[in-house]
Amino acid sequence: MPVRRFDPQALLLARRECGRKQAEVGELVGVSGARVSAWEKGRSVPDPEKLPGLAMAVFRDLDELFPRDGRPDLADLRADAGYTQAATKELTGTKTAGPVAAAETAKHRLEGRYVEALAANYGVSVEALLRAQERSFGIDVPEPGEAPAPVQQGGEGLPETLAEKIAYLVEQLPAPLSDAELAELGNARTGTETLTTELVRDLRTGAVSSAGDDVLDALAKALNTSPLIWSQDADVQRVIAETLLLKHQIVALAARGGEQQGLSAELLRFVFDVVDEARAETQGGEGAVPR
The missing domain is CATH 4.10.910 (30s ribosomal protein s13; domain 2)
Known part of the structure; x- marks a missing residue:
């Protein structure tokens, strides 16, 4: 995560320039003056979600006072909006912050019904939030108008190893499937008896790191994807990653509902x-x- 750079000296100078006392700044951001003093002396670092309030308290632009190298992911957007992860349950209308926590840690992508609510509260577009979500999953999607990131050996935006790709694709399924279910589904869709529960498990866990084309073809069909997903060609991997991003964007649009806003x-x-x-x-x- 490209966290913002916190410079104690920059905060100290900005506060002095605007003429505010540490206690005044602390009150504005919900902490004590002693805590602000500790930040200015470099004894501790503010939580990321405190930085927007700090910048506002000393009349400075957030990006100027606390710059960030790189593009934001979901956690960055949340912090820039001033929300803790726990506070997002109020935004999604859920009992816990689970949906947001899972997306920020690349475990489960956000359901469409949460995307618009979070985008609105974070002060970004749905498209910007979806781009940030892909970055949370390791796909460094450029912002509109930016040049794509350089192609890296082994593909861009998708996991490199066979086991990592299987885990990634399992995550995209509408409902989780066991190794046995994946084996049964792949065999049914190819009309073969290529996959076994043990083979799928070994490939998924990395115990077996390669397989023949027939196995990979059956596994791809079980995972609702193309065998091209297993390619080591960097350009192919980049196209697949960007196509998957487009898929998530279309799903989010469809979730909006209504003739004017929906798909x-x-x-x-x-x-x-x-x-x-x-x-x-x-x-x-x-x-x-x-x-």
């Missing part, structure tokens, strides 16, 4: 038209993608 036929046509155009350019115009 429209026009948007789907646009997506298909772009894919058709790309295919025509690379294959000499030989047919469109089936719909």
Whole structure:
């Protein structure tokens, strides 16, 4: 997580320049003057969600006073909005902060019904929140207008090892499946007896680090994806990562509901038209993608 850089001296100088006492700043951010003194002396560091209030208290821009290197993830957006993780249960209308905690730690992505509420309270667009969520899952999605991050060996945005990819894909399933269920599903969809519970478990845990094309094909079908997901080609991995991001964005749009705000036929046509155009350019115009 690209945390903001906290500089005790910068805070001290900003407070003195604006003429406020430590007790006054502390009152504004909900701590004691002694705590502010400790921050200014470098004896402790404020929690990330305190930084926006601190910057405001000394009349400074957050990015100027506490700059951050890199693009924000979900935890960064929450902290920049001044919320603790525990406080997000009020934003999502849930009994615990579980949904947000799981997304911030790359365990489960946010359900569509939480996305808009969090985006509104964090003061960002739904698209910005979804980009931040992908970063929480290790996919460094650029902001609009930014150049994509350099391609790294082993693929960009997706886990590198076979076991990590399986774990990642299992996480994307609508409901969790056991190793036995994955084996049964993959065999049914390929019409073979390629997968066993033990083989799926060994591949998922890394006990076995490679497999033949027939096994990988069955496993991909069980996980609702393409065998291309196992490719080591960096460009292929980048395209897959960006396509998965597009999927999550479309799901979030559909979750909004309503003809004007929800997923429209026009948007789907646009997506298909772009894919058709790309295919025509690379294959000499030989047919469109089936719909």
